[in-house]
Amino acid sequence: MxxxxxxxxxxxxxxxxxxxxxxxxxxxxxxxxxxxxxxxxxxxxxxxxxxxxxxxxxxxxxxxxxxxxxxxxxxxxxxxxxxxxxxxxxxxxxxxxxxxxxxxxxxxxxKMDDEYYKKIEAMEFAIQYDDSKSYSGIKNADVILVGLSRTSKTPLCMYLANKGIKALNIPLMPEVPLPEEIFTVDRKKIIGLTIDPITLMEIRKHRLGKVKAGYREIEYANGERILEELDYADKVMRRLRCKTIDVTKRAIEDTALIIMETIGYKPDNK
CATH class of the missing domain: 3.40.50 (Rossmann fold)
Incomplete structure (x- = not known):
């Protein structure tokens, strides 16, 4: 070796x-x-x-x-x-x-300059508003990620935060209505994350293998339930008229690059 x-x-x-x-x-x-x-x-x-x-x-x-x-x-x-x-x-x-x-x-x-502190602020923002803890940050977000559970929303937010981008994510569930605030922001800030159903099922089953699963958790990885969620997510993204990215077998870095290009992110060059 x-x-x-x-x-x-x-x-x-x-x-x-x-x-x-x-x-x-x-x-x-x-x-x-x-x-x-x-x-x-x-x-x-x-x-x-x-x-x-x-x-x-x-x-x-x-x-x-x-x-x-x-x-x-x-x-x-x-x-x-x-x-x-x-x-x-x-x-x-x-x-x-x-x-x-x-x-x-x-x-x-x-170097601990303004750009460094901007990254720290963005990380704190991502943690504060992760996974719908609060919708009050929507108006201040640089980018808003919407997608089903296990579509890499949180890792993406943290990766983007390391670039100084304030990212907020909203998990999509048929039983939970979208926050009204999302319809008041520039559509260019909203990114929908899609995924292949088979891949999503495998990811969720792997996740369940690490926890003690109850009825709700078993439904979480059920094929019919996943197709229902994907259909709902598709309708939401069409309604939002937002750009969508297929994250199936796509690296976090690759997805993040597409997001940054979409929102016109330009790193500070000194």
Missing amino acids: ITLYAVSDSIGETAELVARASANQFDDDIHVQRVPYIKSPEDVIRFMESVKEPRNSAIVSTIVLVDVREFLVQRCIEKGINIINILGPCISTLSRMSGKQPEYKPGAVW
């Missing part, structure tokens, strides 16, 4: 994302391990001592501290470990193009 270490002088999320994206391109068993806060030569030494199989190991590094990065590269050469530094070449290129020296600040991607 190959171990791919995601090494960083900060929390290591960027390195881990790149490492996992790379590992997912192969069928082989590649284990990704995050190694955060490598900020000194002593940290490098301790980490290298923990690498038990150098020949079956590789490193993806986002270390920006030059002395630590160079020390790590040297130790990898000595041990015969392959290392790829992600940020180094990009920082060097930008430095050459701009004629400026980089600040070499670990964790600079997590």
Whole structure:
């Protein structure tokens, strides 16, 4: 088995994302391990001592501290470990193009600026109004997701919140009327989530396998009930005249990208 270490002088999320994206391109068993806060030569030494199989190991590094990065590269050469530094070449290129020296600040991607606090506010918004806890946030939402239970509404809201987008979700049930507030907002803000009935049944059955199911829960995964709900959801979305997205076997990131394009989201570039 190959171990791919995601090494960083900060929390290591960027390195881990790149490492996992790379590992997912192969069928082989590649284990990704995050190694955060490598900020000194002593940290490098301790980490290298923990690498038990150098020949079956590789490193993806986002270390920006030059002395630590160079020390790590040297130790990898000595041990015969392959290392790829992600940020180094990009920082060097930008430095050459701009004629400026980089600040070499670990964790600079997590800068606590207005955009950061906007994300925190959006996350608090998503939690406060999740799953119809309250409809009072409809008028302040950047996007409103409507769909049946288990169509990824909550994960999508949290993902969008991490982009600074205030997302609110409304679960659709034939027995529960839509809030009147939804008919007062711009239709472009409303996104309907649809799904294949067989896939929805499988997801709900899997969900029930984790809980003690009563009569209502069994109906939750019943085929006839699901078709009834899907028919109701289709009628609601037609009434709302909103854009719909089929989330069947679609990754959260993919669905979120479509939503962001639909609402005209543009990240702040600084």
